[in-house]
Amino acid sequence: MIDSSAKNSLTTRRILFVDDEFDVRRVVQTCLEKIAHWTVIVAESGEEGLRKARTEQPDAIVLDVMMPIIDGSQFLSALLAQPETRSIPVVLLTAKADSLDIKQYEEMGIKGLIGKPFNPLTLHQEIATALNWVV
Amino acid sequence: MAPRSSHQPASTQKGKNKIRSASTRRSRKRLLQPLLEYAQDAIALVDDAGCFLDANLAACQLFGLSRQALLGRPLLDFIDAGGGHEGLNLQTSQRQIGELRLVNSRHVFSEVEYSLTPAVLPHGHLLVLRDISRRKAAIEDELQRQRQRVELFSEVTLKIRQSLQLKEILHTTVTEVQRILRADRVLIYQVLPNGTGKTISEAVLPNYPTILDMEFPEEVFPEEYHQLYAQGRVRAITDVHNPAAGLSECLVDFVDQFDIKAKLIVPIVQNLNHNGSTSPNQLWGLLIAHQCRNPRHWVDFELELMQQLADQISIALAQAQLLERLEEIVEVRTAELQDVNRSLKQEINDREHAEAALRQSEEQLRLITNALPVLIAYVDNQQQYRFNNNAYFDWLGKSPGEIYGAHLQHVWGAACYQRMRFYVDSALSGHTVTYENEITLANGNQRSVDVTYVPHLDDQNTVKGFFALTSDISDRKAIERMKDEFISVVSHELRTPLTSLHSALKILATGRLGSLSTDGQQMLGIADESTERLVRLVNNVLDLQRIESGKVIMDRQAHNAADFMVQAAEAMQAMAQQHEVTLIAQPQDLMIWADADYILQALTNLLSNAIKFSTPGDTVWLTAEAGQDEAIFRVRDEGQGIPADHLERIFERFQQVDSSDSRKKGGTGLGLTICRKIIEQHGGRIWAESTLGHGSTFSFTLPTLKE
Numbered sequence: 001m002i003d004s005s006a007k008n009s010l011t012t013r014r015i016l017f018v019d020d021e022f023d024v025r026r027v028v029q030t031c032l033e034k035i036a037h038w039t040v041i042v043a044e045s046g047e048e049g050l051r052k053a054r055t056e057q058p059d060a061i062v063l064d065v066m067m068p069i070i071d072g073s074q075f076l077s078a079l080l081a082q083p084e085t086r087s088i089p090v091v092l093l094t095a096k097a098d099s100l101d102i103k104q105y106e107e108m109g110i111k112g113l114i115g116k117p118f119n120p121l122t123l124h125q126e127i128a129t130a131l132n133w134v135v
Numbered sequence: 136m137a138p139r140s141s142h143q144p145a146s147t148q149k150g151k152n153k154i155r156s157a158s159t160r161r162s163r164k165r166l167l168q169p170l171l172e173y174a175q176d177a178i179a180l181v182d183d184a185g186c187f188l189d190a191n192l193a194a195c196q197l198f199g200l201s202r203q204a205l206l207g208r209p210l211l212d213f214i215d216a217g218g219g220h221e222g223l224n225l226q227t228s229q230r231q232i233g234e235l236r237l238v239n240s241r242h243v244f245s246e247v248e249y250s251l252t253p254a255v256l257p258h259g260h261l262l263v264l265r266d267i268s269r270r271k272a273a274i275e276d277e278l279q280r281q282r283q284r285v286e287l288f289s290e291v292t293l294k295i296r297q298s299l300q301l302k303e304i305l306h307t308t309v310t311e312v313q314r315i316l317r318a319d320r321v322l323i324y325q326v327l328p329n330g331t332g333k334t335i336s337e338a339v340l341p342n343y344p345t346i347l348d349m350e351f352p353e354e355v356f357p358e359e360y361h362q363l364y365a366q367g368r369v370r371a372i373t374d375v376h377n378p379a380a381g382l383s384e385c386l387v388d389f390v391d392q393f394d395i396k397a398k399l400i401v402p403i404v405q406n407l408n409h410n411g412s413t414s415p416n417q418l419w420g421l422l423i424a425h426q427c428r429n430p431r432h433w434v435d436f437e438l439e440l441m442q443q444l445a446d447q448i449s450i451a452l453a454q455a456q457l458l459e460r461l462e463e464i465v466e467v468r469t470a471e472l473q474d475v476n477r478s479l480k481q482e483i484n485d486r487e488h489a490e491a492a493l494r495q496s497e498e499q500l501r502l503i504t505n506a507l508p509v510l511i512a513y514v515d516n517q518q519q520y521r522f523n524n525n526a527y528f529d530w531l532g533k534s535p536g537e538i539y540g541a542h543l544q545h546v547w548g549a550a551c552y553q554r555m556r557f558y559v560d561s562a563l564s565g566h567t568v569t570y571e572n573e574i575t576l577a578n579g580n581q582r583s584v585d586v587t588y589v590p591h592l593d594d595q596n597t598v599k600g601f602f603a604l605t606s607d608i609s610d611r612k613a614i615e616r617m618k619d620e621f622i623s624v625v626s627h628e629l630r631t632p633l634t635s636l637h638s639a640l641k642i643l644a645t646g647r648l649g650s651l652s653t654d655g656q657q658m659l660g661i662a663d664e665s666t667e668r669l670v671r672l673v674n675n676v677l678d679l680q681r682i683e684s685g686k687v688i689m690d691r692q693a694h695n696a697a698d699f700m701v702q703a704a705e706a707m708q709a710m711a712q713q714h715e716v717t718l719i720a721q722p723q724d725l726m727i728w729a730d731a732d733y734i735l736q737a738l739t740n741l742l743s744n745a746i747k748f749s750t751p752g753d754t755v756w757l758t759a760e761a762g763q764d765e766a767i768f769r770v771r772d773e774g775q776g777i778p779a780d781h782l783e784r785i786f787e788r789f790q791q792v793d794s795s796d797s798r799k800k801g802g803t804g805l806g807l808t809i810c811r812k813i814i815e816q817h818g819g820r821i822w823a824e825s826t827l828g829h830g831s832t833f834s835f836t837l838p839t840l841k842e
Binding site: 021023024026027028030031034035066095096116117118119120121123 | 627630631632633634635637638639641642645647648670673
């Protein structure tokens with residue numbers, strides 16, 4: 001999903017970050033807020049992420065893959081199943097980037113994949129590039 | 136024929152003439168009459184019926200009748216029924232001659248020669264008969280004698296010929312001659328090549344001395360005698376003391392010693408030489424008969440017998456000689472055959488040994504191969520099994536008999552054979568190949584196997600087949616999988632806290648969360664740098680594990696080497712500048728077959744190393760050149776160099792030349808190992824060359840695209 005006009009401004013970006021690890025949530029949130037000045041909504045589980053996606057309608061979702069109960073794949077399926085969340089672009093952030101069945105996720109419409117550990121100073125740029133956002 | 140007297144009357148002239156001629160005839164008749172009457176031959180006149188009309192005295196005697204009794208009797212009465220008178224024909228005008236057997240009135244038989252002249256008078260035929268009984272008897276006697284001699288001679292010859300042994304032949308000869316001739320002594324004297332000789336065989340009556348083995352003095356048997364005898368002289372001496380015999384005095388003295396009165400000597404002549412061809416007569420010896428009691432006149436038959444037996448001895452000698460030669464030949468041939476036989480036996484022996492050794496070796500081979508828990512086989516170039524060990528039975532449930540001669544596809548099934556085929560073809564092209572495969576055992580279990588095919592080449596380098604070794608690596612594979620999983624899990628588990636740590640430090644370092652004291656910033660810097668290294672290490676470990684586990688499939692495509700070189704140089708330019716190192720890339724247009732990402736990773740890794748280990752002001756070169764079917768890339772630096780004993784080791788994990796130095800440079804100890812894996816996955820080679828103090832060159836090859 002390419003965002004073209006109103007949401008092009010960096011300050012207006014609203015990102016939902018779903019990760020079960022508190023440390024990672026905090027670091028990513030800090031990175032994107034302090035360096036990219038985006039608004040970051042966090043969710044610590046798949047259920048919470050799905051709910052917040054529906055209620056908060058973020059510009060994009062950055063999703064961890066390895067999570068208990070609802071993993072990345074199930075999250076995507078559920079997201080696609082909700083009409084109100086179906087069009088929200090998703091970028092994966094995973095420590096298993098190299099062993100993941102990327103094809104499966106690509107078929108589910110993900111926009112990009114960023115491996116852990118990532119460079120916190122350029123993370124926002126990688127996300128923007130994946131989403132075709134102008135940084 | 137009775138004399139008739141008659142008176143002759145005178146008449147006319149003509150009549151006178153007639154009277155004269157009649158008178159002449161009468162006077163002639165008178166003259167002939169006694170001649171006929173007393174002729175030796177029987178003369179008779181017979182009439183047309185064959186009855187006697189007249190007969191002379193000899194005829195009367197022949198038929199044993201007086202003339203009166205004879206006249207009127209038919210001739211037929213006197214012809215022996217078995218005598219064959221059919222030839223006598225009174226009806227013909229031809230003169231007939233022939234023989235008849237007559238039987239006279241006293242039943243005395245006589246053989247006669249007859250001549251019948253028909254019609255000497257009207258109805259009177261002249262029959263002349265001559266008694267030939269005695270002559271015929273004499274001839275028959277002679278024939279009989281001759282037959283006896285022939286029989287005798289045959290008998291002796293037969294006896295002689297019954298043996299092939301010369302000694303026995305000679306003994307038989309003297310014994311037989313002595314018996315037949317009733318001589319007192321018969322001997323054979325052999326003339327030796329040096330002119331001397333001795334008695335070699337003798338038959339002598341008991342009351343006379345033996346002269347066996349005796350050598351005759353030379354004066355008794357001088358050289359000139361040799362010549363004469365060689366020419367066939369035969370001497371028959373009736374009385375040795377008779378001067379007419381012409382014996383020398385010394386010879387007479389010599390024979391007197393043995394009381395010899397008469398002697399008969401015939402030569403034994405030989406005309407065969409050693410190579411079997413004929414040669415002039417040579418005197419071999421003498422056959423001698425002695426009469427000791429009294430002088431003896433030797434008759435022709437005795438002479439003849441002796442001569443013939445001497446000839447027989449000659450033949451026997453020739454035969455003996457031939458036999459001897461034959462025996463020699465046989466001996467030589469036998470020796471040759473024995474040699475051949477010996478060598479044949481040796482050969483057979485050798486072969487048996489070789490076969491036994493082969494059998495033993497085969498048994499040992501079988502013993503060894505059967506004891507090993509791996510599949511061992513030999514497959515011919517028709518892809519048929521020619522040898523397999525017992526493990527085939529244990530694994531596949533197929534007996535050696537089922538497998539021997541069977542095709543690979545038959546043994547392994549179509550699907551498995553499809554996976555094997557490429558490697559089988561390679562092996563049959565003469566290449567040693569090793570690969571991994573998945574097989575299903577007889578019990579249904581799946582096993583991972585490591586398979587090696589080693590081609591079998593003959594002297595002409597023709598592939599006759601290949602040796603196949605298949606080992607079960609399922610356990611190893613399971614361990615590898617566990618290791619891979621472990622590394623994977625550990626690495627991922629490390630990544631999560633690292634991500635937080637790394638990110639937190641980075642954000643702190645930006646100062647956006649507040650400023651730190653100088654010491655604080657320094658500590659933060661150390662933490663950041665160490666975290667960076669830890670991140671690289673985890674990334675490298677994962678890279679290496681992925682490549683080694685075979686999870687990475689190189690996406691090889693056609694690329695220009697120049698593009699890689701430019702990209703890699705660009706990527707490393709910033710680092711070079713940071714290290715104040717000049718990076719020079721000399722791009723070369725070479726089409727290579729490679730996975731772009733991985734080759735770039737390898738190139739940047741090598742360049743990164745070169746820059747890291749250079750001192751400011753140095754230059755790092757990236758060059759490429761075309762080799763045979765390959766492109767050779769080189770990264771050269773002017774650093775401190777690598778000791779020769781480290782040139783190979785540095786490609787192994789965590790084998791830096793100086794690990795503390797490497798750590799200072801931020802190395803993980805896995806970069807070169809990853810490079811080597813990447814290059815090897817591409818079918819290339821990587822190596823290092825270095826001169827201490829003058830820098831190092833890292834080179835690798837990649838296959839170039841064939842036209």
